[in-house]
Amino acid sequence: MPDKFLRTLQQHDLIRLLEGVPVPLFVKDAQGHVVYVNQCWRESMAPALGGAPTDRVGDILSEEQLVFFHRRDLEAFGTGSAVTHEDVLQVGYQHDARHTLTTLVPLFDNQAQPQFIVGSTVDITEQRQLQQQNAAERGLLEMLASDVPLQDIMSEFILRYEAIFTGVMGSVLLMDEEGKHLRHGAAPNLPIEYCKAIDGGAIGPSAGSCGTAAFTGKEVLVSDIANDPLWAAYKELALSHGLRACWSVPIRSTKGKVIGTFANYYGVARIPSDSELQSARRSAYLLSLAIENDLNDRQIRQDRQAIEEAGLYRQAILDSMVDGLVTLDLNGRIHTFNNAACRMMGRDPEAPRPQTLSELLGTQLPLNAQGHLELLSTVDGIEGASAEVTGRHANGAIRPISVSASRIPHTEHDTFVVTLRDITQQRQDEEEIRRLAFYDPLTGLPNRRLLMDRVRQAMVNSARLGQHGALMFLDLDHFKLLNDTLGHDVGDELLQQVAYRLRNCVREGDSVARLGGDEFVVLLEGLSENRTEAANQAEVVAHKILDALALPYSLRGHGYNSTPSIGIVVFMEDHETMDDLLKKADVAMYQAKAAGRNTARFFDPVMQAAVTTHAELAKEIRLGLQRHEFVLHYQVQIDGQGRCTGAEALVRWNHRVRGLVSPAHFIPLAEETGMILPLGEWVMESACQQLVEWSRNPMTAHWTLAVNVSASQLAQPEFVASVREALQRSGAPAGQLKLELTESMLVDDVEDIIVKMMAIKELGVSFSLDDFGTGYSSLSYLKRLPLSQLKIDQSFVRDVLTDPSDAVIARTVVALGQSLGLTVIAEGVETAEQRDALAAMQCDAFQGYYFGRPAPADALILSAGTQNLNL
Numbered sequence: 001m002p003d004k005f006l007r008t009l010q011q012h013d014l015i016r017l018l019e020g021v022p023v024p025l026f027v028k029d030a031q032g033h034v035v036y037v038n039q040c041w042r043e044s045m046a047p048a049l050g051g052a053p054t055d056r057v058g059d060i061l062s063e064e065q066l067v068f069f070h071r072r073d074l075e076a077f078g079t080g081s082a083v084t085h086e087d088v089l090q091v092g093y094q095h096d097a098r099h100t101l102t103t104l105v106p107l108f109d110n111q112a113q114p115q116f117i118v119g120s121t122v123d124i125t126e127q128r129q130l131q132q133q134n135a136a137e138r139g140l141l142e143m144l145a146s147d148v149p150l151q152d153i154m155s156e157f158i159l160r161y162e163a164i165f166t167g168v169m170g171s172v173l174l175m176d177e178e179g180k181h182l183r184h185g186a187a188p189n190l191p192i193e194y195c196k197a198i199d200g201g202a203i204g205p206s207a208g209s210c211g212t213a214a215f216t217g218k219e220v221l222v223s224d225i226a227n228d229p230l231w232a233a234y235k236e237l238a239l240s241h242g243l244r245a246c247w248s249v250p251i252r253s254t255k256g257k258v259i260g261t262f263a264n265y266y267g268v269a270r271i272p273s274d275s276e277l278q279s280a281r282r283s284a285y286l287l288s289l290a291i292e293n294d295l296n297d298r299q300i301r302q303d304r305q306a307i308e309e310a311g312l313y314r315q316a317i318l319d320s321m322v323d324g325l326v327t328l329d330l331n332g333r334i335h336t337f338n339n340a341a342c343r344m345m346g347r348d349p350e351a352p353r354p355q356t357l358s359e360l361l362g363t364q365l366p367l368n369a370q371g372h373l374e375l376l377s378t379v380d381g382i383e384g385a386s387a388e389v390t391g392r393h394a395n396g397a398i399r400p401i402s403v404s405a406s407r408i409p410h411t412e413h414d415t416f417v418v419t420l421r422d423i424t425q426q427r428q429d430e431e432e433i434r435r436l437a438f439y440d441p442l443t444g445l446p447n448r449r450l451l452m453d454r455v456r457q458a459m460v461n462s463a464r465l466g467q468h469g470a471l472m473f474l475d476l477d478h479f480k481l482l483n484d485t486l487g488h489d490v491g492d493e494l495l496q497q498v499a500y501r502l503r504n505c506v507r508e509g510d511s512v513a514r515l516g517g518d519e520f521v522v523l524l525e526g527l528s529e530n531r532t533e534a535a536n537q538a539e540v541v542a543h544k545i546l547d548a549l550a551l552p553y554s555l556r557g558h559g560y561n562s563t564p565s566i567g568i569v570v571f572m573e574d575h576e577t578m579d580d581l582l583k584k585a586d587v588a589m590y591q592a593k594a595a596g597r598n599t600a601r602f603f604d605p606v607m608q609a610a611v612t613t614h615a616e617l618a619k620e621i622r623l624g625l626q627r628h629e630f631v632l633h634y635q636v637q638i639d640g641q642g643r644c645t646g647a648e649a650l651v652r653w654n655h656r657v658r659g660l661v662s663p664a665h666f667i668p669l670a671e672e673t674g675m676i677l678p679l680g681e682w683v684m685e686s687a688c689q690q691l692v693e694w695s696r697n698p699m700t701a702h703w704t705l706a707v708n709v710s711a712s713q714l715a716q717p718e719f720v721a722s723v724r725e726a727l728q729r730s731g732a733p734a735g736q737l738k739l740e741l742t743e744s745m746l747v748d749d750v751e752d753i754i755v756k757m758m759a760i761k762e763l764g765v766s767f768s769l770d771d772f773g774t775g776y777s778s779l780s781y782l783k784r785l786p787l788s789q790l791k792i793d794q795s796f797v798r799d800v801l802t803d804p805s806d807a808v809i810a811r812t813v814v815a816l817g818q819s820l821g822l823t824v825i826a827e828g829v830e831t832a833e834q835r836d837a838l839a840a841m842q843c844d845a846f847q848g849y850y851f852g853r854p855a856p857a858d859a860l861i862l863s864a865g866t867q868n869l870n871l
């Protein structure tokens with residue numbers, strides 16, 4: 001039949017025509033036998049047929065394929081029209097799969113009997129491979145876009161790649177970070193053991209296909225591993241796993257760096273076709289995208305993690321700091337702060353974040369004129385500034401906070417860095433150190449060191465103010481005996497109680513210190529400018545201490561009596577050393593011991609003598625009051641018409657030894673010793689009784705009685721009440737009682753004096769201002785005092801005729817009295833001339849020896865009743 005067909009072709013000289021047609025053609029007879037293939041078919045199908053003789057096509061096809069093709073032939077004959085079919089042929093000794101596209105056209109004879117089929121077959125393997133490769137590449141890009149892990153991308157891509165090229169086993173190796181070794185990437189169909197064996201292999205000039213490709217950066221196409229020197233070291237491994245060929249293409253990053261290799265392994269020795277090589281290269285490029293993307297991702301992740309870790313690390317460091325750390329912008333707004341800043345102020349870190357330092361510290365920090373934090377406005381660059389402020393802890397406690405701020409320059413905006421430190425403990429420690437350094441731990445009193453400091457200061461003050469001070473050295477009598485018998489604990493308790501009592505005996509500005517053992521020191525400051533007075537003041541305090549310490553003690557339930565011996569030294573200015581002062585006080589203390597204990601002694605014998613006299617006198621005043629040795633004398637007061645209007649009560653001391661003692665001698669002493677209070681009360685009571693007495697006599701019923709009041713009497717809180725009670729008890733007419741105050745009394749606490757005077761005036765009692773002209777009365781005060789009379793001091797009266805300035809003063813006082821609506825009385829009038837001169841000045845009343853000396857009440861009435869009062 002072929003012959004017949006060929007003959008037919010030759011007859012018609014068609015053979016030349018078919019041979020020249022550039023389309024691969026074949027002709028089959030009705031039985032399906034190939035009867036002719038043209039030149040083009042023979043050439044183009046040669047690869048598809050794997051080198052088999054072209055006229056023996058049927059031999060290279062399987063039975064199954066032959067049946068399939070025959071059916072297509074019958075279909076063409078059956079339909080009478082062209083049939084097209086695509087096939088995959090396993091051809092060649094390697095059974096390569098070849099894609100073919102076949103078109104069959106049936107030829108019929110004149111009787112419409114099927115004669116031949118003319119067909120053309122085209123090898124579309126590369127076209128199909130290209131399509132598949134495109135699909136695989138699209139798939140890879142889609143996976144990339146979907147964030148599929150690199151491992152999965154590579155494995156999936158290789159599987160798709162392997163589906164395209166029959167027999168290939170794809171492999172991706174990845175360059176390690178050092179660029180010296182290749183790590184397993186993906187090779188889904190390579191033997192696992194082989195993959196493990198080459199994992200981590202070093203790259204090099206003869207390191208198989210991949211190791212060499214990675215090292216040289218060039219493709220390494222080994223067609224036969226068994227015979228290639230590059231595989232000398234690895235061929236046993238490869239061959240043992242059935243690997244014979246390996247074409248490796250370097251995978252490069254966009255910057256050209258080798259980041260891995262893509263290899264095509266085959267179980268047979270073979271060289272790549274151009275299209276295979278192109279596919280391998282394209283695949284390497286596509287894989288580079290995935291690998292680089294992963295490297296970038298990993299780098300970004302690592303960078304982000306590093307940043308996060310660095311941030312967390314930094315924050316952890318900041319949070320673990322003991323000090324608070326806050327950053328602020330230039331407007332003082334808080335930017336960041338650490339946990340310590342919250343912890344320090346007891347703030348809940350989860351609570352709404354504070355906006356400003358003031359908010360964080362819970363107090364309003366000082367602001368400058370522009371409303372910015374003062375501290376920040378003083379910050380000078382990195383050097384910074386610091387301040388101490390107070391913060392309010394969440395529990396309400398006020399705490400000292402040390403704030404330091406510095407300014408960090410920044411390209412966009414500067415930042416203030418502020419550290420906060422709670423210095424409560426530091427302050428407490430400092431206080432404790434100070435306490436330990438300067439205070440006696442047993443009694444809490446200042447110790448010797450602090451005492452020395454205070455004595456030094458007291459001496460400086462004394463020199464500056466011209467006032468005396470006194471240093472007292474106290475030693476408890478028989479203290480050793482107590483310690484030895486009842487123990488040191490009991491002794492300590494006594495010392496504590498003594499310290500407590502001592503503190504209560506002195507004024508706030510004075511100091512009590514413990515030198516050690518049973519030795520105490522009392523430092524008095526601001527004593528009189530007069531040395532004797534200062535000594536008396538010290539003496540008063542010493543006796544107060546003696547009285548206080550002599551009261552019984554309760555020591556651990558036991559009653560106990562203790563007394564001190566006190567040595568006193570009075571000082572002024574700083575011409576003595578502190579040690580000298582202490583030594584003198586110490587010496588004086590031993591004198592007190594020698595004098596029988598429970599007493600005080602001055603270091604200066606003259607002073608001691610004066611003080612002794614002083615003390616004795618005070619004692620005698622007390623006794624004198626008890627023995628009724630005091631009497632009142634009265635000196636008449638005369639009006640302008642020479643009528644007696646009343647008298648001034650003047651106290652006298654009818655001493656049993658010394659006789660009648662002048663008040664000029666004992667009143668100052670009574671004031672210093674406080675005896676003026678009981679004495680003054682007695683005078684008030686007696687004066688009121690005298691007024692009652694006079695009220696019974698028509699001649700004296702209208703008389704007023706002036707009573708002298710001392711400053712310390714007026715200062716008593718209960719003075720008003722004592723006057724009221726004296727009036728009530730006696731029934732004396734208050735309107736006839738006149739209290740004489742002196743100008744010098746109006747220096748201190750005038751407001752209190754005015755209040756008291758007002759209250760007494762309410763009772764009906766009037767006031768006369770004694771010794772007027774000798775003091776410094778301010779007119780504004782005078783106007784506010786509820787006075788009814790000014791008394792011109794006798795010193796001006798004495799020389800009113802001879803000293804023009806005294807006359808001017810006298811005249812001025814009269815004028816002042818008139819302008820204030822007050823009467824004016826002159827005291828110390830001894831002559832008619834004086835009386836006349838004062839009368840000419842319009843002085844309202846007079847008192848003095850010219851009218852009568854102070855005398856007992858009886859004598860006064862007698863005198864007033866029998867004589868014309870020197871008019």
Ligand SMILES: Nc1nc2c(ncn2[C@@H]2O[C@H](COP(=O)(O)O[C@H]3[C@@H](O)[C@H](n4cnc5c(=O)[nH]c(N)nc54)O[C@@H]3COP(=O)(O)O)[C@@H](O)[C@H]2O)c(=O)[nH]1
Binds near residue numbers: 663827829848854
């Ligand atoms: N707080 C009290 N002070 C009192 C009281 N009694 C008296 N005194 C004050 O004592 C000072 C001395 O008083 P005294 O020695 O009685 O002297 C008074 C008069 O005797 C004296 N006098 C009166 N007339 C004359 C005179 O013509 N010449 C002259 N040389 N002396 C005269 O003056 C004293 C009256 O002073 P004064 O009180 O300022 O009017 C004296 O300061 C008394 O105040 C008392 O009970 N409490």
